Amino acid sequence: MDTKDTSYNxxxxxxxxxxxxxxxxxxxxxYKKGRKKTFTITLPPPNANANLHVGHMTGYTxxxxxxxxxxxxxxxxxxxxxxxxxxxxxxxxxxxxxxKQGIKKRELGREEFYKRCLEFTINNANNARxxxxxxxxxxxxxxxxxxxxxxxxxxxxxxxKEMYEDxxxxxxxxxxxxxxxxxxxxxxxxxxxxxxxSSLYYIKYGELVIAxxxxxxxxxDVAIAVNPKDKRYKHLIGKTIEIESIGGRKLLPVVxxxxxxxxxxxxxxxxxxxxxxxxxxxxxxxxxxxxxxxDNNGRMTYEKYKGMKVKEAREATVKDxxxxxLITKIEEIVHNTxxxxxxxxxxxxxISYQWFIKTQDLARKAIEALEQEKFSIHPKRQExxxxxxxxxxxxxxxxxxxxxxxxxxxxxxEGKVTEINKNGDITEKVLGCGEITVxxxxxxxxxxxxxxxxxxxxxxxxxxxxxxxxYSCMGGIQSKDFKEFYPTNVMETGRDILFFWVARMVxxxxxxxxxxxxxxxxxxxxxxxxxxxxQSKSKGNGIDPxxxxxxxxxxxxxxxxxxxxxxxxxxxxxxxxxxxxxxxxNKVYNSSRYIILQIENLDEKDKxxxxxNLKFTKESLIKxxxxxxxxxxxxxxxxxxxxxxxxxxEQFYHHYYCDIYIEKTKGISNLEIKAELVxxxxxxxxxxxxxxxxxxxxxxxxxxGLNVLETQEEVLMYCEYPIIT
RNA sequence: GGGUUCGUAGCUCAGAUGGUUAGAGCGCAACAUUGACAUUGUUGAGGUCACAGGUUCGAGUCCUGUCGGACCCACCA
Numbered sequence: 001m002d003t004k005d006t007s008y009n010x011x012x013x014x015x016x017x018x019x020x021x022x023x024x025x026x027x028x029x030x031y032k033k034g035r036k037k038t039f040t041i042t043l044p045p046p047n048a049n050a051n052l053h054v055g056h057m058t059g060y061t062x063x064x065x066x067x068x069x070x071x072x073x074x075x076x077x078x079x080x081x082x083x084x085x086x087x088x089x090x091x092x093x094x095x096x097x098x099x100k101q102g103i104k105k106r107e108l109g110r111e112e113f114y115k116r117c118l119e120f121t122i123n124n125a126n127n128a129r130x131x132x133x134x135x136x137x138x139x140x141x142x143x144x145x146x147x148x149x150x151x152x153x154x155x156x157x158x159x160x161k162e163m164y165e166d167x168x169x170x171x172x173x174x175x176x177x178x179x180x181x182x183x184x185x186x187x188x189x190x191x192x193x194x195x196x197x198s199s200l201y202y203i204k205y206g207e208l209v210i211a212x213x214x215x216x217x218x219x220x221d222v223a224i225a226v227n228p229k230d231k232r233y234k235h236l237i238g239k240t241i242e243i244e245s246i247g248g249r250k251l252l253p254v255v256x257x258x259x260x261x262x263x264x265x266x267x268x269x270x271x272x273x274x275x276x277x278x279x280x281x282x283x284x285x286x287x288x289x290x291x292x293x294x295d296n297n298g299r300m301t302y303e304k305y306k307g308m309k310v311k312e313a314r315e316a317t318v319k320d321x322x323x324x325x326l327i328t329k330i331e332e333i334v335h336n337t338x339x340x341x342x343x344x345x346x347x348x349x350x351i352s353y354q355w356f357i358k359t360q361d362l363a364r365k366a367i368e369a370l371e372q373e374k375f376s377i378h379p380k381r382q383e384x385x386x387x388x389x390x391x392x393x394x395x396x397x398x399x400x401x402x403x404x405x406x407x408x409x410x411x412x413x414e415g416k417v418t419e420i421n422k423n424g425d426i427t428e429k430v431l432g433c434g435e436i437t438v439x440x441x442x443x444x445x446x447x448x449x450x451x452x453x454x455x456x457x458x459x460x461x462x463x464x465x466x467x468x469x470x471y472s473c474m475g476g477i478q479s480k481d482f483k484e485f486y487p488t489n490v491m492e493t494g495r496d497i498l499f500f501w502v503a504r505m506v507x508x509x510x511x512x513x514x515x516x517x518x519x520x521x522x523x524x525x526x527x528x529x530x531x532x533x534x535q536s537k538s539k540g541n542g543i544d545p546x547x548x549x550x551x552x553x554x555x556x557x558x559x560x561x562x563x564x565x566x567x568x569x570x571x572x573x574x575x576x577x578x579x580x581x582x583x584x585x586n587k588v589y590n591s592s593r594y595i596i597l598q599i600e601n602l603d604e605k606d607k608x609x610x611x612x613n614l615k616f617t618k619e620s621l622i623k624x625x626x627x628x629x630x631x632x633x634x635x636x637x638x639x640x641x642x643x644x645x646x647x648x649x650e651q652f653y654h655h656y657y658c659d660i661y662i663e664k665t666k667g668i669s670n671l672e673i674k675a676e677l678v679x680x681x682x683x684x685x686x687x688x689x690x691x692x693x694x695x696x697x698x699x700x701x702x703x704x705g706l707n708v709l710e711t712q713e714e715v716l717m718y719c720e721y722p723i724i725t
Numbered sequence: 726g727g728g729u730u731c732g733u734a735g736c737u738c739a740g741a742u743g744g745u746u747a748g749a750g751c752g753c754a755a756c757a758u759u760g761a762c763a764u765u766g767u768u769g770a771g772g773u774c775a776c777a778g779g780u781u782c783g784a785g786u787c788c789u790g791u792c793g794g795a796c797c798c799a800c801c802a
Contacts, residue, residue, distance in 0.1 A: 003761090006761080006762065007762070007764060008762095008764085193800095193801090200802090210802080211802070212802055213801090213802070214802075225802090259800090259802090260802080261800080261801080261802085264801075264802070265802075268802095269802050270802070271802090272802080276802065278800090278801095278802070279802075333801090334801095335801050335802095336800085336801060337801095381729065381730085382729090384728080384729080385728080385729075385797070385798080388727095388728080388797095388798070389797095389798075392798080392799080495796095495797095496796095496797095498797095499797095499798095528795095530736095530737095532794085532795075564737085564738060564739075565738095568729095568730085569730080569731090570730095570795080570796085571737095571738095572737065572738095574737085576736085576737085576751060576752085577737065577750090577751080579751085579764080580737095580750060580751060580764095582764065583750095583762095583764045583765090584750095584764090585764085586762070586764045586765095587761095587762070587764080587765085589761090589762080589764095590761045590762035590764090590765085591761065591762075592761085593761050593762080594761030594762080595761080596761090597761065598761095644739090647738090647739075647749090650750095651739095651749070651750095654750095655749080658761095658762090659766080662761085663766090
């Protein structure tokens with residue numbers, strides 16, 4: 001720090017301070033010997049497919065605030081960073097990246113695609129790491145993990161095998177959400193709904209009329225369903241009706257189901273279990289057959305429409321139905337179409353063989369854990385959402401027909417084949433002796449008959465790996481770190497991934513370790529733009545954190561992301577706001593500079609006096625206010641009220657410490673008051689350090705260099721947190 | 726359909742457990758400042774606390790309803 005500079009220039013100091021922090025293992029829990037209590041956060045690993053955005057920086061700032069605070073109160077702090085391969089997300093991003101160069105994924109082939117995608121992610125991971133460091137994140141980068149690291153995959157495979165042996169993982173033929181563009185099955189949570197105007201066709205079914213938006217699936221109907229309370233059709237329940245349609249005459253049973261909405265269309269539903277989720281369930285309840293007429297490419301398999309895309313087939317069938325005189329009305333309706341969360345393609349519900357996790361028991365335990373207060377969620381109101389989601393959870397489909405990720409550790413004796421015959425029946429046969437082997441290490445021969453085996457071509461849902469992050473990132477449950485640092489203290493993450501991630505980590509953590517992986521969950525809100533809109537790449541309203549850092553400095557950005565914000569509450573981020581905080585940082589610099597100028601030229605004797613008299617004066621103008629402030633901030637730190645703490649810190653420092661206290665001391669010029677100025681500045685620096693580490697570190701080092709502090713610590717984050725005196 | 730959340734000065738937001746003239750920052754106006762800081766200080770203008778009822782001696786704060794914005798979950802044949 002150069003006291004000749006009349007204003008603070010973050011550019012001048014930040015990178016040097018970062019280097020200084022990295023010059024010694026300050027961020028490692030081993031740095032301080034003799035500390036007992038651990039404080040651990042396994043940091044949410046960002047997807048290694050793009051630069052970090054403001055959302056990541058928000059999380060890192062909260063995590064770093066906690067980390068620095070806990071070092072100051074004497075804990076052994078470990079923040080474990082990582083990078084996520086993010087299976088489907090990265091695969092889609094990388095596919096687009098390739099397409100820009102005119103390369104198609106399928107032409108490249110699986111192996112080459114994987115190889116290039118790995119390079120791509122490693123590259124992105126390196127960038128992301130530098131960005132994490134730039135925000136001042138005090139994580140132990142020597143422990144950084146990538147979710148495709150060998151030992152991490154090993155943990156994931158061990159869990160898979162264990163769950164398979166416990167009958168919690170099974171291979172099942174079920175209806176799943178299929179994305180015809182990504183060519184993969186998706187879990188419910190991987191899909192979204194989009195409002196769309198579509199045609200509702202009224203079609204004669206014998207004596208009845210049904211309404212459907214999907215006339216192309218009439219050939220796959222196996223029944224007619226009505227609501228049991230609907231008087232209009234009650235008499236038909238249990239009977240069979242004869243219809244004439246595409247494909248000729250057909251007999252369809254009429255079944256009752258409460259899923260049928262009396263008010264929709266005619267109140268009569270065609271049951272197509274091969275291509276509709278609800279219908280599939282109706283079919284299960286009523287023991288109906290299942291017919292499939294659309295394949296994995298979203299193309300028809302039914303005789304005369306074979307090879308057509310769904311949309312074309314819709315037009316063709318409507319024409320044919322009209323020719324038969326069966327369409328009585330066409331209506332425009334607004335309805336929500338299920339789309340792929342990643343590529344926005346329309347989801348096709350299809351029957352196929354996939355791997356599932358039985359979630360009922362896991363979910364129940366995850367609910368109990370919260371009810372028994374084994375952990376808590378901040379803010380508390382999110383606990384209700386967590387419970388409701390788990391209560392309604394269906395089995396979790398964990399297989400994906402993708403290339404980028406962890407292959408499923410399952411081997412089929414001499415391979416397997418899936419067939420759809422002309423009746424639309426899907427069958428799957430394992431060849432050879434029929435043995436299916438789950439193995440955590442690669443095998444080539446069937447353990448039962450010695451024939452060669454073929455590994456499942458699917459990969460695991462990325463969240464199956466992510467949900468195990470709290471222990472997998474430590475090197476698994478046998479590792480030294482696991483024994484020392486698990487369960488962790490806090491899981492700090494965006495409010496939007498409570499279900500995707502947090503709930504699943506609780507389930508998997510309890511299953512694998514018998515413990516909830518963390519004590520507290522802190523959910524931060526999303527950064528919105530000035531108009532209150534969510535930032536997104538497609539809208540182009542994203543704010544680049546690196547730009548803010550170079551314009552206003554990291555401390556100003558950190559305060560902008562935290563100050564005044566409540567958990568789970570979205571907040572607006574815009575230029576003037578950051579500028580205001582930049583001004584505050586400058587205020588911190590200049591007020592400190594003022595105090596330093598008072599003492600800089602003192603002789604050794606006077607400096608010694610200050611060093612030995614770091615306390616309030618007898619008639620202190622600030623003692624009670626300062627003590628009250630320390631108490632207030634300490635309390636808020638413990639209660640996870642970081643936004644309020646940051647706000648109060650700024651208010652107090654600026655409008656009391658500077659505007660009132662320092663001004664009042666200007667008339668006094670004895671050594672006693674100089675000692676108090678240094679003392680109270682030091683206290684304030686410590687309170688502020690978790691939030692604005694750079695400027696506080698800079699001033700701390702200057703004071704320390706002047707030999708007016710009694711500390712031996714090289715860095716502020718190991719100085720003892722202020723207490724009331 | 727179920728749920729959550731927000732609506733306080735032009736803008737961004739504070740306003741535990743209901744209690745005197747409703748606060749801060751930015752912006753605006755005026756003034757000041759050669760002695761830490763114009764990335765500053767002081768002062769000022771600016772608010773029917775969305776609306777309507779209710780509980781209370783007393784409501785921005787609690788209850789009910791209405792309007793408006795955001796979000797989540799479920800359904801959408």
